[in-house]
Amino acid sequence: MIFMADEKKEEVKTQHADKIFQDFKEHSVADFFKKNKQMLGLSGKIKTMTTIVHEFVTNSIDACEAAGILPDLEVKINELGSEHYEIIIQDNGPGIPKKNVGQALGKLLAGTKFHKLIQARGQQGIGASGAIMFAQMSTGKPSVVESGTNKEHYTVEVGIDTKNNEPKLGEMKDLTTAFKGTKIRCQFKDIVYRKGESSPMEYLRRTAIANPHCSIKFRDPLGETFEFHRASKDIPPLPIEVQPHPRGATIDELLSMAKYSQSRKTAGFLKNDFDRMGDKAIDEIQKMVEFDLNKDPKKLSWEEAEQIIKAFKKINFIAPRTDILRPIGEERLEKSLKKIVEPEYFAVITRKPAVYQGYPFQVEVAVLYGGKAGRDNEGTETGKAIEIMRFANLAPLLFESGGCAITKAANAVEWKRYGIKDPETAPLTVLVNLVSVHIPYTGAGKTAITDEEEVFEELKLALMDAGRKISHFLTGKRVAAEKEQKRKTFLKYATEVAIALSELTGEKKEMLEKKLHELVLKRLKLEEEMSDDELRELKATEKAAQKEAWNEDDDKEEE
Amino acid sequence: MGKRPEITTDKDVQKKMVDTGQNIANQIKRGDNPAITLPVRNLNNVYFDKESKTIKLGDKTSQRQFLNIAHVRKFMQTTLVANEVNKVLAEKATVSIRDLYYAMKHTIPGTQEESFSGQEESDPLIEDLEAALDLLRENMNLIATPKGRIAGNLQVKDGKDIIDATKMGSSGWAIPSNVEPEKIEIKNVDAEYILFIEKFAVWNRFNEDAFWKKNKCLIVTSNGQPARAERRLVQRLQVEHGIPTYCLMDADPWGMYIYSVIKQGSISLSYSEDRLANPTSKYIGLTISDVEKFKIPKEVTIKLNQGDLARIKQMKDYEWFKKKEWQQELDLMKEKGFKLELEALSRKRIRFITEEYVPQKIKNNDFLP
Numbered sequence: 001m002i003f004m005a006d007e008k009k010e011e012v013k014t015q016h017a018d019k020i021f022q023d024f025k026e027h028s029v030a031d032f033f034k035k036n037k038q039m040l041g042l043s044g045k046i047k048t049m050t051t052i053v054h055e056f057v058t059n060s061i062d063a064c065e066a067a068g069i070l071p072d073l074e075v076k077i078n079e080l081g082s083e084h085y086e087i088i089i090q091d092n093g094p095g096i097p098k099k100n101v102g103q104a105l106g107k108l109l110a111g112t113k114f115h116k117l118i119q120a121r122g123q124q125g126i127g128a129s130g131a132i133m134f135a136q137m138s139t140g141k142p143s144v145v146e147s148g149t150n151k152e153h154y155t156v157e158v159g160i161d162t163k164n165n166e167p168k169l170g171e172m173k174d175l176t177t178a179f180k181g182t183k184i185r186c187q188f189k190d191i192v193y194r195k196g197e198s199s200p201m202e203y204l205r206r207t208a209i210a211n212p213h214c215s216i217k218f219r220d221p222l223g224e225t226f227e228f229h230r231a232s233k234d235i236p237p238l239p240i241e242v243q244p245h246p247r248g249a250t251i252d253e254l255l256s257m258a259k260y261s262q263s264r265k266t267a268g269f270l271k272n273d274f275d276r277m278g279d280k281a282i283d284e285i286q287k288m289v290e291f292d293l294n295k296d297p298k299k300l301s302w303e304e305a306e307q308i309i310k311a312f313k314k315i316n317f318i319a320p321r322t323d324i325l326r327p328i329g330e331e332r333l334e335k336s337l338k339k340i341v342e343p344e345y346f347a348v349i350t351r352k353p354a355v356y357q358g359y360p361f362q363v364e365v366a367v368l369y370g371g372k373a374g375r376d377n378e379g380t381e382t383g384k385a386i387e388i389m390r391f392a393n394l395a396p397l398l399f400e401s402g403g404c405a406i407t408k409a410a411n412a413v414e415w416k417r418y419g420i421k422d423p424e425t426a427p428l429t430v431l432v433n434l435v436s437v438h439i440p441y442t443g444a445g446k447t448a449i450t451d452e453e454e455v456f457e458e459l460k461l462a463l464m465d466a467g468r469k470i471s472h473f474l475t476g477k478r479v480a481a482e483k484e485q486k487r488k489t490f491l492k493y494a495t496e497v498a499i500a501l502s503e504l505t506g507e508k509k510e511m512l513e514k515k516l517h518e519l520v521l522k523r524l525k526l527e528e529e530m531s532d533d534e535l536r537e538l539k540a541t542e543k544a545a546q547k548e549a550w551n552e553d554d555d556k557e558e559e
Numbered sequence: 560m561g562k563r564p565e566i567t568t569d570k571d572v573q574k575k576m577v578d579t580g581q582n583i584a585n586q587i588k589r590g591d592n593p594a595i596t597l598p599v600r601n602l603n604n605v606y607f608d609k610e611s612k613t614i615k616l617g618d619k620t621s622q623r624q625f626l627n628i629a630h631v632r633k634f635m636q637t638t639l640v641a642n643e644v645n646k647v648l649a650e651k652a653t654v655s656i657r658d659l660y661y662a663m664k665h666t667i668p669g670t671q672e673e674s675f676s677g678q679e680e681s682d683p684l685i686e687d688l689e690a691a692l693d694l695l696r697e698n699m700n701l702i703a704t705p706k707g708r709i710a711g712n713l714q715v716k717d718g719k720d721i722i723d724a725t726k727m728g729s730s731g732w733a734i735p736s737n738v739e740p741e742k743i744e745i746k747n748v749d750a751e752y753i754l755f756i757e758k759f760a761v762w763n764r765f766n767e768d769a770f771w772k773k774n775k776c777l778i779v780t781s782n783g784q785p786a787r788a789e790r791r792l793v794q795r796l797q798v799e800h801g802i803p804t805y806c807l808m809d810a811d812p813w814g815m816y817i818y819s820v821i822k823q824g825s826i827s828l829s830y831s832e833d834r835l836a837n838p839t840s841k842y843i844g845l846t847i848s849d850v851e852k853f854k855i856p857k858e859v860t861i862k863l864n865q866g867d868l869a870r871i872k873q874m875k876d877y878e879w880f881k882k883k884e885w886q887q888e889l890d891l892m893k894e895k896g897f898k899l900e901l902e903a904l905s906r907k908r909i910r911f912i913t914e915e916y917v918p919q920k921i922k923n924n925d926f927l928p
Contacts, residue, residue: 340573
């Protein structure tokens with residue numbers, strides 16, 4: 001939450017960041033950046049474009065939420081030349097005070113969220129400052145920031161001194177108009193805008209779905225504008241930060257936590273910096289390790305840390321807190337889905353929180369049928385196919401879908417059992433949001449989720465729950481369609497019968513037809529009032545009657 | 560079925576059609592679920608009458624209802640048939656059942672559905688009305704396309720024409736669809752038996768060899784499943800002139816079943832078998848045991864398929880196949896696992912069938928009942 005006008009938090013962050021970047025002194029930040037492009041989600045020209053939008057949008061929403069403001073976002077992308085774009089993003093957040101703008105946007109803070117266990121959209125992304133650095137590296141130009149707080153309204157050019165990882169600010173120009181929020185304008189080269197499933201447009205659409213309290217306007221490079229209106233006026237409660245649960249800790253993590261610990265003894269460090277760690281646990285650990293837990297945590301060796309981790313695995317800790325997770329929520333999700341996907345029917349399921357490897361997590365899914373649900377699939381009868389929307393902590397995942405546990409879980413569901421004949425031709429959208437203080441990504445790119453057993457199981461159960469709900473609807477739909485079919489059948493034959501009888505007997509055709517129509521409607525109403533059992537019985541007699549009506553013709557004359 | 564009145568005038572038949580329609584119209588006016596009561600014409604409602612030795616229709620009836628999704632199309636079609644038959648009679652015309660089908664065939668307004676999608680939809684409804692209203696197809700001025708042939712010493716009067724079946728060349732006399740006494744008068748016949756041959760090609764062999772002249776018989780073919788006319792004609796020759804019928808069929812379940820239709824009738828026409836069945840008929844062959852008896856080479860036999868085996872099983876359960884000779888014959892076929900076509904006898908010699916097989920069988924009285 002870089003845009004937050006909370007000085008105390010900023011101080012803590014920058015302090016950490018300084019320490020982190022001490023290690024990179026001999027290299028420039030730019031080098032680090034180049035070498036870790038992939039890790040930062042900036043590989044591939046199309047993907048980079050979407051990642052940049054993601055970073056800005058995430059920061060804006062986080063800032064608004066923290067300040068209790070309903071986010072209004074505007075994203076514009078202009079094509080300036082071949083693989084050369086300008087991206088402009090504006091929010092109505094609290095704004096950035098002049099004195100913080102350099103720290104907030106002109107200094108790379110990668111990794112500062114690393115040991116914080118909190119459900120966050122950005123996770124370990126590059127942040128807005130990373131995007132600004134990328135702009136500078138690809139075009140040589142600083143970005144233009146305009147910000148308005150309650151007190152000031154100004155504009156300034158922001159760049160980064162990549163050698164020292166220090167902000168390079170231009171002249172602050174005060175503006176006199178009233179403005180609250182932040183507007184960033186930057187240019188990029190070596191990126192490409194493409195429509196489709198991994199485009200910024202799709203990213204924003206999905207962001208609007210998972211964040212119904214956001215209003216998002218978008219103008220694409222062709223000048224086309226899209227608007228996703230706010231579906232809910234509730235700002236979701238902020239997630240709560242927790243200390244890591246011992247079950248999830250790794251040696252590397254333990255050591256780096258120890259380095260920044262305020263405690264002077266390892267026992268104190270463990271007790272203060274881990275969740276669910278009591279005196280009893282410390283005593284047990286002491287019995288299992290070969291060194292004194294009074295040791296300075298900063299001096300722990302790899303082997304000693306390993307002994308602690310091994311001890312962690314043997315102790316029965318209380319399960320981690322799960323009340324800190326903030327899913328989208330069934331009600332809110334329903335609102336945005338109705339507004340944006342307009343399905344014929346949908347089911348939303350939020351599972352209870354669960355735990356994997358000491359990390360609390362929670363799964364929510366929505367299965368949508370009909371309307372704008374499903375992705376376009378020309379050449380099929382419906383023109384649609386199953387669309388899988390993946391989210392991690394409310395942020396859309398658009399890449400590496402094949403290797404993602406969510407995709408695998410969605411494909412593992414036997415949709416046929418829920419009345420969906422072939423997902424490849426069904427107007428079906430499956431939405432999955434995984435929330436956790438620690439999303440188990442497959443790799444540094446953080447675009448796909450690994451199939452942790454507990455997570456995978458929850459994903460499947462949630463999808464099956466939603467599938468069952470959908471199947472009730474589809475059954476109902478089929479019954480309604482059958483009834484309509486029946487009505488049409490009776491009525492078309494009624495006219496034929498009326499004509500034939502009228503010719504045969506001289507009775508009035510209109511009278512016969514009208515009476516037959518009345519009979520049909522009366523009959524269908526009667527069937528409607530029947531219970532399921534009665535209907536089943538009726539169907540059985542109709543079938544039997546059908547058999548009887550078809551006289552055996554195995555010895556039919558050839559004539 | 561009650562006794563059929565001897566003479567049914569067109570007016571009587573028309574009245575039956577109109578009454579049927581009026582009955583339905585009245586039900587509609589009353590707000591009842593309109594229904595037509597029809598005799599059930601399937602295996603569940605036929606029995607083998609031991610006295611007459613024919614298949615007869617039982618007295619089970621079923622309701623064809625308008626408000627039943629499984630019936631409604633047939634219900635509609637039945638009213639169309641009744642109406643069309645009434646029109647045909649009013650115009651004093653005689654039409655084929657194919658004409659009738661085309662006269663009724665149209666696209667149902669507002670749909671892409673046709674009132675009748677094929678003649679196989681309208682033909683059984685005509686039979687339904689025959690059975691329900693105690694009528695013959697001929698009473699409704701309907702005829703089927705004839706395809707039967709006959710040759711031999713038979714002279715008939717057809718309208719004003721005198722036909723001599725000894726002078727009909729290689730094709731024989733084409734049996735007309737209506738052979739009722741009021742249409743076809745048997746003037747003279749001199750034959751000891753009728754040879755009823757399943758296939759036209761085989762009948763052709765017998766005609767070319769003037770078998771009827773040498774053996775003093777009539778030769779008839781139905782070319783497959785017999786139509787009513789062929790069956791009615793041989794029945795009349797039996798009843799009026801005491802001439803027995805011997806049947807010559809393929810040795811397969813289908814050929815044997817055709818024989819049983821000629822002899823005791825079919826399930827779907829069980830309502831009028833008193834006029835069609837010919838219970839004194841006998842089965843000459845082919846039989847499976849002929850293969851050994853006449854030393855027919857094994858190569859000309861055909862292996863039974865799944866359909867044949869299923870049909871054998873079905874036939875064994877029919878009341879009219881319960882005679883022990885037939886049970887044995889069907890068992891033998893199943894055991895040997897092959898069937899045999901009439902043409903297979905040509906493997907012995909082209910004229911083996913006309914010069915040896917049939918004469919020998921008849922001489923030895925070697926028949927199946």
